[in-house]
Amino acid sequence: MKDLDAIDRRIIKALQEDGTITHNDLAERVGASSASCWRRIKALEAAGVLGRTVRLVNPQAIGRGVNVMCNVRMNSYTLDVRQAFEKFVRDRAEIIECFSMSGDWDYLMRVVVPDVEAYNHFMMHSLLNHPSVAGASSHFALAHTKYSTALPV
Amino acid sequence: MKDLDAIDRRIIKALQEDGTITHNDLAERVGASSASCWRRIKALEAAGVLGRTVRLVNPQAIGRGVNVMCNVRMNSYTLDVRQAFEKFVRDRAEIIECFSMSGDWDYLMRVVVPDVEAYNHFMMHSLLNHPSVAGASSHFALAHTKYSTALPV
DNA sequence: CATGAAAGCCATGGTAA
DNA sequence: TTACCATGGCTTTCATG
Numbered sequence: 001m002k003d004l005d006a007i008d009r010r011i012i013k014a015l016q017e018d019g020t021i022t023h024n025d026l027a028e029r030v031g032a033s034s035a036s037c038w039r040r041i042k043a044l045e046a047a048g049v050l051g052r053t054v055r056l057v058n059p060q061a062i063g064r065g066v067n068v069m070c071n072v073r074m075n076s077y078t079l080d081v082r083q084a085f086e087k088f089v090r091d092r093a094e095i096i097e098c099f100s101m102s103g104d105w106d107y108l109m110r111v112v113v114p115d116v117e118a119y120n121h122f123m124m125h126s127l128l129n130h131p132s133v134a135g136a137s138s139h140f141a142l143a144h145t146k147y148s149t150a151l152p153v
Numbered sequence: 154m155k156d157l158d159a160i161d162r163r164i165i166k167a168l169q170e171d172g173t174i175t176h177n178d179l180a181e182r183v184g185a186s187s188a189s190c191w192r193r194i195k196a197l198e199a200a201g202v203l204g205r206t207v208r209l210v211n212p213q214a215i216g217r218g219v220n221v222m223c224n225v226r227m228n229s230y231t232l233d234v235r236q237a238f239e240k241f242v243r244d245r246a247e248i249i250e251c252f253s254m255s256g257d258w259d260y261l262m263r264v265v266v267p268d269v270e271a272y273n274h275f276m277m278h279s280l281l282n283h284p285s286v287a288g289a290s291s292h293f294a295l296a297h298t299k300y301s302t303a304l305p306v
Numbered sequence: 307c308a309t310g311a312a313a314g315c316c317a318t319g320g321t322a323a
Numbered sequence: 324t325t326a327c328c329a330t331g332g333c334t335t336t337c338a339t340g
Contacts, residue, residue, distance in 0.1 A: 016210060035335085038333075049215060053172040053173045053208045054302050055169055055206045056169075057202060057304050058202055061200065095299060096300075096304070099296065100298050102292060102295055103292045112305070143252065145253050145260065191320075
C-alpha cells in the first residue's frame, strides 16, 4: 500500500469522477503542473492504485433495471466445490458483484435482470442446478438509492 | 428504453470494458467505420444509455479493502424519515452502494472501510446515531469474488 | 530530487466529399 | 464509407528551487 500525499489524493478523486479529464485540466484542478500530474499518474498506475477506465451504462436504458440480492449456500466446503461456483459466477454476466461472506450464507451476489420472470429463469435453470449450490435466498431491490464507483481517498 | 442493434451492443460492450478506446480501434472491433461509431456514441449518449467515464481504483492499494454489507431498518416510514436517511447515504463516501429493499430490512448498503475498527466507529458514531435508523445488521465480506461495472448487453 | 515551464510530435476527433 | 485536416493532448527536455 502506497502512501499518498494531498495531490495524489486529489488526482485519484478527480479520475474516479471523470476518467476523461485531460492532464491540463487535471493539473489546474489539483494545483500542480501537467507534467507533474503525468508523472504521478504513471507512478500510481505502476503501484497498482489506478486501474482500468470504464464507461458506465444506465441499467434502465438497456432493460436491466431489476437488481436482486442473492444469498447462496454451498453444499460442501472443499476447494473444488468453491472454485466451481466461483467460475460459474465469473462466467455469468448478469452477476455483477459477488462476495464470499461471513455469517449464515457463503456468498452474496448482486444480479441484474430485465424482470422478475428472467430472475426466475436464472434461479431455476442456472443457479439452483449448479452442483455446488445447496440453497439460495433472494431479495429484490425496490430502488437503487446510491451507486458509486469512487472509493474515499 | 432505446432499442439497440448488434453494433450498438458491441460498442456498449467495448466501452464498458475500456472507456479509453479510440474511435478507430472501436470501429475495427465492432465492424463499422469510425465515423459511424462516432454518430452512434453521440446518439447513445443523448438517449441516456451511455453515462460517465470513470477510473477504477484498487481498494487494497488505498487501504479500503474491507467490505461490509449492512442491513438497515427505519424507525418509521414517513417520506421525510426516508429522505433524511437517503441524504445521509449520499453524503457518506464510504457507503458505495445502497438499495431500498423488499423483505425484512429496509435498506442494504455496501460500506468500504480500512479495518474492523473503522467500521465500528462508523456504526457507533454515524449510522446508529442517525434519527431515522431503528436498527442494523452487518455482515463482513471475506473476499471480493467478482466485481464488475459492465452490464450484460 | 521533484517540480514547473516550454515545445514538438503525433494521434485523435470531427468534417467534408 | 473513406480520406483528410487541424486541433490539442501527450510526452520529453531542461532549468530551477
